[in-house]
Each structure stands twice: as C-alpha cells, then as structure tokens.
Amino acid sequence: MDLLEIRHLSLNFGGIVALKNVHMTVKKGQIHAIIGPNGAGKTSLFNCLSGVYIPTEGEILVEGKNITGLKPHKIARLGIARTFQNIELFANMNVIDNLLLGRHIHMNSGPFSGSFFYGKALREEVGNRLKVEEIIDFLEIEKVRKQLVGSLPYGIQKRVELGRALTMDPKILLLDEPAAGMNVEETEDIARFVLDINEELGMTIILVEHDMGVVMDIVDEITVLDFGSKIANGNPREIQANPKVIEAYLGQDE
Amino acid sequence: MAIRSKTFRESYYEDIKLFKTIWIKSWIGLFLMVLAVLPLIGDPYIIYLINISCIATIAALGLNILTGFTGQISLGHAAFFAIGAYCTAIISSRFQVPFWICLPASGVLAACAGLFVGIPCLRLKGLYLAMATMSFGVVVEYVVITWDSVTKGVRGISVPTLNLLGYPLDSNNKLYYFLIVLTALAIIAATNLMRTRVGRAFIAIRDRDIAAEVMGVSLTQYKVMAFAISSFYAGIAGGLYAYVMEYIHPEHFTFLLSVQYLAMIIVGGLGSILGSIFGAVFITIIPEFIKGLAQFLTLLFPAIEDKYDDGWNIAAFGLLIMLFLIFEPKGLSGIWTRIKTCFKNWPYTY
Numbered sequence: 289m290d291l292l293e294i295r296h297l298s299l300n301f302g303g304i305v306a307l308k309n310v311h312m313t314v315k316k317g318q319i320h321a322i323i324g325p326n327g328a329g330k331t332s333l334f335n336c337l338s339g340v341y342i343p344t345e346g347e348i349l350v351e352g353k354n355i356t357g358l359k360p361h362k363i364a365r366l367g368i369a370r371t372f373q374n375i376e377l378f379a380n381m382n383v384i385d386n387l388l389l390g391r392h393i394h395m396n397s398g399p400f401s402g403s404f405f406y407g408k409a410l411r412e413e414v415g416n417r418l419k420v421e422e423i424i425d426f427l428e429i430e431k432v433r434k435q436l437v438g439s440l441p442y443g444i445q446k447r448v449e450l451g452r453a454l455t456m457d458p459k460i461l462l463l464d465e466p467a468a469g470m471n472v473e474e475t476e477d478i479a480r481f482v483l484d485i486n487e488e489l490g491m492t493i494i495l496v497e498h499d500m501g502v503v504m505d506i507v508d509e510i511t512v513l514d515f516g517s518k519i520a521n522g523n524p525r526e527i528q529a530n531p532k533v534i535e536a537y538l539g540q541d542e
Numbered sequence: 543m544a545i546r547s548k549t550f551r552e553s554y555y556e557d558i559k560l561f562k563t564i565w566i567k568s569w570i571g572l573f574l575m576v577l578a579v580l581p582l583i584g585d586p587y588i589i590y591l592i593n594i595s596c597i598a599t600i601a602a603l604g605l606n607i608l609t610g611f612t613g614q615i616s617l618g619h620a621a622f623f624a625i626g627a628y629c630t631a632i633i634s635s636r637f638q639v640p641f642w643i644c645l646p647a648s649g650v651l652a653a654c655a656g657l658f659v660g661i662p663c664l665r666l667k668g669l670y671l672a673m674a675t676m677s678f679g680v681v682v683e684y685v686v687i688t689w690d691s692v693t694k695g696v697r698g699i700s701v702p703t704l705n706l707l708g709y710p711l712d713s714n715n716k717l718y719y720f721l722i723v724l725t726a727l728a729i730i731a732a733t734n735l736m737r738t739r740v741g742r743a744f745i746a747i748r749d750r751d752i753a754a755e756v757m758g759v760s761l762t763q764y765k766v767m768a769f770a771i772s773s774f775y776a777g778i779a780g781g782l783y784a785y786v787m788e789y790i791h792p793e794h795f796t797f798l799l800s801v802q803y804l805a806m807i808i809v810g811g812l813g814s815i816l817g818s819i820f821g822a823v824f825i826t827i828i829p830e831f832i833k834g835l836a837q838f839l840t841l842l843f844p845a846i847e848d849k850y851d852d853g854w855n856i857a858a859f860g861l862l863i864m865l866f867l868i869f870e871p872k873g874l875s876g877i878w879t880r881i882k883t884c885f886k887n888w889p890y891t892y
C-alpha cells in the first residue's frame with residue numbers, strides 16, 4: 289500500500305481552479321518532488337494535505353485512511369508535518385519553544401498540571417526538551433537556541449522551521465520551497481539535511497522546489513503540475529526528457 | 543557581574559527552574575521581607591491600596607492570559623470579575639458559606655461564564671470580538687441591576703467578614719497577608735502555565751494561528767480554554783474584592799473597569815506576567831496621583847475646586863493607553879527588561 293494516495297483532487301476558489309483532478313501516490317521512504325511553474329497549485333496541494341484548505345472534490349488517503357476534510361490539528365496527529373513557503377514561525381518565542389511546540393501532539397499536560405508544574409508536567413517538559421535538543425544538534429543550530437526567532441537571519445529561520453516540523457516526528461514531511469531565497473552554500477546544506485532526514489530519521493518527504501539542481505539530485509520521483517493539473521510523473525531522468533514538462537517551463541519563463 | 547549571565551547550567555531541570563540564580567533568590571527574599579513587615583509600619587491607606595493592587599493583579603493576569611498571550615481581545619473582563627464578586631457576596635451573605643468554598647465557586651462560575659462567551663465568539667476576531675465581549679459586559683451589568691431579588695440591585699450587598707479558620711480578617715491589615723499569599727500563588731501558577739504546553743499553544747495561536755493548528759493545536763479547544771482560565775482569574779479576584787470592600791454595588795463593575803484592566807495590561811506589557819503586576823499596581827495608584835495633582839492645581843486655579851471626579855481618571859487611562867501604545871508597546875515590563883540587561887552587562891555596554 290502506498291503511504292499517501294491522492295485521488296481526483298480538485299480545489300476551486302470561486303472561479304479560480306487551483307487544482308484539477310489530481311492523482312498521485314507517494315511511496316513510503318521516498319523523497320518525492322512536486323514541481324511546476326508559479327501558480328501551478330503546489331502550495332494549494334500542500335494546504336489540502338495539511339487540512340488548511342478543504343478540497344472541492346476528491347480524497348486524500350494516508351496509509352489507506354481517508355483524511356479528507358479533517359481539521360489541521362487532527363491531521364497533525366496522524367503524522368503529517370509541514371513547513372511554509374513564507375516562513376510561519378512564532379516570532380516572539382525562542383528557538384527551543386518553537387521546537388517544543390512541535391512536540392505539542394506528543395505531550396498531554398493540561399492547564400492544571402501546567403499551572404502547578406508538578407511531577408508529570410515537569411517530566412514531560414524535560415523529556416521533550418531532550419528530543420528538541422537532538423533536533424537542534426541535527427540541524428546545527430545550537431548557537432541560536434535561546435534567541436527569539438524573529439531576530440534570526442532568513443536562512444536560519446528556514447532551518448528552525450524545518451526543525452519545528454521535525455520535532456513533530458511525522459511520517460510524512462511536506463517541505464514548501466525549503467531552499468527558496470538561499471545562496472548556493474545554504475542550498476547545499478538544505479539538500480544535505482533533506483537527504484539525512486530521509487535516511488537517518490526515516491521520514492517520507494514531499495518537496496516543492498524551484499531549484500532544479502536540488503530536485504534532480506536528491507529526489508526519487510517527481511510529479512509535475514501545470515495550471516492545477518498533473519502533466520507528468522516519473523523519475524528525474526524521465527521528467528527531464530518529457531516534452532510536456534519542457535513546454536510548460538518554457539512557456540512560463542522565456 | 544558579567545559571569546552571571548553566562549552561568550553554565552547542567553541539566554534541563556536546572557534550565558527550567560523559576561528562580562535561577564542566587565541573586566534573584568536574594569532579591570525576591572528581600573522583597574518578601576519588606577512585604578511582611580509593611581503592615582507593621584505602613585499607613586492603613588497604603589495597605590488598602592496594596593490589597594486592591596493584589597486583586598487587580600490577579601484580574602490583570604487573567605486578562606493578559608487571554609488578550610496578551612492568546613491574542614483574543616476582551617472588553618468585558620469586568621463582567622467576569624462582577625460574576626465572581628456577586629457569587630461570593632450572595633452565597634456568603636445568604637447561606638454563610640465559608641471563603642474556601644466561596645472563592646473557588648466564584649472562579650468556577652466565572653469560568654463557566656467564560657465558556658458561555660468563548661464558544662460563540664470562536665470565529666470572531668479583533669474589533670468584532672471586542673464588541674461581543676463588551677456587549678456581554680453590558681448585559682451582566684444590566685442583570686446585576688435588575689435581578690433585584692438575588693443581587694439586591696442598586697441597593698448593593700453587604701459581605702460578611704472573611705473568616706480564616708476561626709480568625710476573622712476584619713481589617714485591611716489582616717486581609718493583607720491573605721491577599722499577598724493568594725496573589726503570589728496566582729503569579730506562580732500563571733508563570734508556570736505560560737511556560738508549559740498550554741501556554742506555548744496560547745502564544746502560538748496569537749503569533750500564527752494557522753501554523754499553530756498545523757502543528758496540532760486545536761484552535762477551538764485552546765481559545766475556549768483561554769477564555770475559561772482568564773475568567774477564572776477574574777472570578778477569584780472578584781470574590782476577593784467582595785471581601786475587601788465589605789459592600790458591593792453595580793457601579794463598581796461598569797465598562798470603565800474593563801477599560802481599566804485593558805489599560806493595566808497595555809501599560810504593564812501585553813503577554814508579560816511581570817507586566818500584569820506592574821500595570822495593575824500602576825493603574826491602581828494612578829488616581830491617587832491625579833487626586834494630588836487636582837489638589838495642587840486647585841491652589842493655582844481656584845476655579846477648578848471640587849471639579850475632580852472619575853472623568854479625570856478615565857481621561858488619564860485613555861492617555862496612558864495611547865502613550866504606551868505609541869512609545870512603549872512592550873509597556874513597563876519592556877522598560878524593566880532594558881534596565882535589567884543594562885545592569886547585567888555592566889560595565890560592558892552594547
């Protein structure tokens with residue numbers, strides 16, 4: 289069984305068609321890229337997967353379970369985590385607290401035990417702090433761990449946002465343009481992190497990215513969207529040779 | 543001095559301790575000592591002002607949890623305070639219920655009212671939420687005035703003396719210690735709440751609600767929870783207010799009081815526990831300064847004699863809210879943090 293299956297997915301905003309009858313499957317353990325020109329519907333697809341948008345038609349199945357129409361916080365508990373195209377960190381919290389928020393679904397102390405911070409709540413804080421510190425080490429952001437994220441440089445913020453999704457310990461990680469706005473060196477770092485997350489942490493990754501160098505280097509499979517429709521699917525070699533894809537990109541850029 | 547800020551802490555247990563250094567512990571100890579001996583040397587009126595400040599602090603903590611930390615504005619905080627005050631006043635005067643039932647009952651009743659308001663307001667934001675909570679305040683005020691058989695309407699209710707295990711707290715000096723202890727508890731509870739799971743979820747909702755939801759925070763559950771907790775604090779504060787004033791009247795709980803609480807958290811610092819305390823104390827004593835100012839002005843301009851009234855305070859609160867929003871959005875707690883950093887790094891400035 290595929291880890292993720294998307295069937296006949298459509299999404300309309302009034303007259304605008306953001307997604308049109310999209311089919312795709314993602315296999316467990318893979319790095320799967322979604323590419324396409326600006327406005328193709330990549331972010332909209334992520335928003336449907338994470339429950340931010342409710343699709344007009346179609347179904348989304350995770351391990352065979354239908355999650356279509358569930359609220360985002362329920363979907364989070366089913367093991368889907370994401371980052372955003374425009375960083376959506378909690379700017380007034382420090383890095384540790386941002387990452388601890390990723391542990392929210394793995395904790396359960398309520399307002400009462402929280403207020404008096406006794407036993408369970410305290411143990412829970414410390415136990416999850418360990419997990420957070422592991423991710424901080426993994427992403428090499430030890431130096432900024434106590435800083436407010438609002439004051440960090442863009443590249444580091446992107447990395448913290450990635451860390452926040454990782455602390456959720458998801459089965460599927462959705463990354464919306466993780467390398468956007470980064471220089472060559474930062475882009476290489478991110479590519480390395482994506483590979484490590486996939487291999488060491490064993491997460492399945494769906495990646496939206498415009499940097500074709502990165503995409504062709506690291507992913508196993510690619511789905512191409514154009515004007516909300518899927519126009520191609522295959523491994524990087526097949527996609528590079530696909531005339532429809534070349535046309536979609538040429539029609540857009542030049 | 544510079545070493546202090548670079549102390550190495552061994553475990554995460556150490557890292558999450560409330561009072562980390564020996565310095566902070568000694569300062570707090572000293573402060574508690576001053577508070578302990580104050581009633582022995584202080585003027586009774588000062589003690590009364592401290593008592594009122596304690597009550598304001600508890601209520602302001604509640605509003606700050608809702609508005610400052612969770613980002614849900616409320617202009618009806620006085621209503622929950624009134625519900626708490628009337629709950630204590632009514633059950634203690636009619637049925638001689640002891641304080642240790644009255645106060646929790648006030649908190650719980652106010653929290654239920656908070657749920658009642660919070661649930662239908664879930665989809666409201668900003669201005670609309672402000673209007674809805676304000677309307678609730680008006681409704682409660684109206685009910686208190688007109689439901690004569692229970693609230694005694696505009697005649698007001700006398701509240702029996704708080705009896706602490708056979709020891710009647712019949713003066714402000716006696717109530718003082720009781721209030722200080724409860725306020726300290728409220729401050730510690732709020733501090734802990736805000737640095738654990740629930741508090742983080744509140745702040746996340748304020749900063750980025752969609753991201754919070756995608757991380758697994760149920761907006762419905764946590765917004766309603768913020769309303770209930772906030773109202774619980776207001777209810778407890780209201781109950782204490784009934785005991786301190788010994789007599790309560792609908793006029794004590796008008797829209798102006800809600801504005802006053804909002805002024806406290808804005809002046810003190812939105813989203814800051816320390817700010818709630820600073821703001822509550824500041825706004826409580828400011829009318830005293832205005833009274834003094836009015837007396838002084840009367841010397842200069844005899845024409846304004848006896849013109850001092852509540853209007854002066856309303857104007858002052860309005861002016862303060864405006865000035866702080868423009869010049870110091872982080873409030874008194876922001877100023878405090880700056881002073882502290884300055885001292886910590888002294889003599890190195892950067």
Ligand SMILES: Nc1ncnc2c1ncn2[C@@H]1O[C@H](COP(=O)(O)OP(=O)(O)OP(=O)(O)O)[C@@H](O)[C@H]1O
Pocket residue numbers: 301304305306324325326327328329330331332333373
């Ligand atoms: N909330 C919304 N309301 C109305 N239209 C929307 C909304 N969100 C997306 N759209 C429209 O849906 C289409 C797809 O947008 P989407 O953001 O998914 O594109 P994208 O592939 O992520 O593009 P980019 O590469 O620029 O990020 C666009 O035409 C966009 O204007």
Ligand SMILES: [Mg+2]
Pocket residue numbers: 330331332373
């Ligand atoms: Mg996009």
